[in-house]
Amino acid sequence: MTARVGVVVFPGSNCEYDVVExxxxxxxxxxxxxxxxxxxxGFDAIVLPGGFAHGDYLRPGAIxxxxxxxxxxxxxxxAGGPVVGICNGFQxxxxxxxxxxxxxxxxxxxxxxxxxxxxxxxxxxxxxNRATVGAVLRIPVNHxxxxxxxxxxxxxxxxANGQVVxxxxxxxxxxxxxxxxxxxxxxxxxxxxxxxxxxxxxxxxSADGRVLLESLLEAAxxxxxxxxx
Amino acid sequence: MxxxxxxxVRLREGIADxxxxxxxxxxxxxxxxxxxxxxxGKMIRFELDxxxxxxxxxxVDEMCERFxxxxxxxxxxxxxx
Numbered sequence: 655m656t657a658r659v660g661v662v663v664f665p666g667s668n669c670e671y672d673v674v675e676x677x678x679x680x681x682x683x684x685x686x687x688x689x690x691x692x693x694x695x696g697f698d699a700i701v702l703p704g705g706f707a708h709g710d711y712l713r714p715g716a717i718x719x720x721x722x723x724x725x726x727x728x729x730x731x732x733a734g735g736p737v738v739g740i741c742n743g744f745q746x747x748x749x750x751x752x753x754x755x756x757x758x759x760x761x762x763x764x765x766x767x768x769x770x771x772x773x774x775x776x777x778x779x780x781x782x783n784r785a786t787v788g789a790v791l792r793i794p795v796n797h798x799x800x801x802x803x804x805x806x807x808x809x810x811x812x813x814a815n816g817q818v819v820x821x822x823x824x825x826x827x828x829x830x831x832x833x834x835x836x837x838x839x840x841x842x843x844x845x846x847x848x849x850x851x852x853x854x855x856x857x858x859x860s861a862d863g864r865v866l867l868e869s870l871l872e873a874a875x876x877x878x879x880x881x882x883x
Numbered sequence: 884m885x886x887x888x889x890x891x892v893r894l895r896e897g898i899a900d901x902x903x904x905x906x907x908x909x910x911x912x913x914x915x916x917x918x919x920x921x922x923x924g925k926m927i928r929f930e931l932d933x934x935x936x937x938x939x940x941x942x943v944d945e946m947c948e949r950f951x952x953x954x955x956x957x958x959x960x961x962x963x964x
Contacts, residue, residue: 713953720950749953756955758894763901803898803956828899 657874659684660697662727662743664707664718669740669851673703676854680864682871689721698874699736699780700727702743704796704849714742714757714799715749724750736780736873737843741797744835744845753836753845754812755804757797761828765798769860771823772834772848779819779837780873781844781866790823791862793848795834800847802829802836815839820846842873886931886939889962892952893924927951939963 659677661670663686670686677684687694689707694700707718718724724746731737731752739747747753760766772793774785785791804812809830812818820835827847835846850863894900900922907921933939940963947959 712951716950716953748955756953758898758956759901761899761901763905801899801901805955828901 655878657682657698657871657878658696659699659701659870659874660687660694661685661701661703662687662689662723663703664689664705664721664746666707666709667703667705667742669704669849672849672851673701673740676851676863676867677701677871679854680867680871682867682874687723689718689723692722692726694723694726694730697730698877699738699870700730701870702727702737702739702746703851704741704743707742707746710742710799713745713749715745715747718746719750728752731838731843734840734842735877736870738781738870739845740849740851741795741800741847744847745799747843747845752843753838754808754817755802755836757799757847758801758803759799760797760801760826764827766800766826767794767796768826769794769853770826770834770848773821773823774819775821776816776819776837776841778816779841779844779869781835781837781846781850781869782819783872784869785865791853791865792860793850793853793863794860795826795848796852797827797847800827800829802831802833802847804830812836817841819844820848884933884935884939886933886936887964888929888931888939888943889964890927890943890947890951891924891960891962892927892947892957893922893960895956895958898956936963
């Protein structure tokens, strides 16, 4: 059975349709999930897309993390389900405590919107199981608060555990250790600032994001098989 | 009892403050020399009904911990009057 991806829509999300389209382009099926729904049953993977959930008021992700759907996402993640946060979705996952660290204002206060080189650092996450460690993907970033920050102890731990999934080839925002994406210890929850869905077709300038979305479908497959057709 | 609450949220020591750095670099251009250590935070003010000061403090501390600040990068200072 085809893996079914739930794409969560918060008030202010703006990349949800891009994610649906990109997931379908690599052979999955995808549906939107309203943030007020308290369930994600029937989905084999969850994506929190980019945007400005709740206007980024207080802090990006600070209000979205209390949406009813986030309880269900946390349970899904705890049960080993693949969960990916892209850009604002990454910010929501750190605020929710599902990923370590925080994203703060870019160094130099600059909103960055450009394709960047993204080096794959781990191939054992839900978003990189089909990628090659060391491969450099060309994928756009589009954010003002993507400066990855954590305390030194957390940094040592995530480096030692292989939880740093992506690094920038050239750091666009001041992130510690050039970190562009991290995973939880189990590797099933992944967040990254760049937008793989915007690099899913050569017409968009790059199709390098496809291998990441294919990885997500691969991670979702065991669940897809176990559900009645 | 009604309390006036002021919660100052600021970046923890050692966390880079791009806004503060930009302001610090801009001040000399206006002729204000000798300024250093500029840090930008936010102030959240509200009124709170609570039985006593200790109860109000507890409630505000919990708000800060769960919502008003992100302990990974921010500290808070609470003033109750």
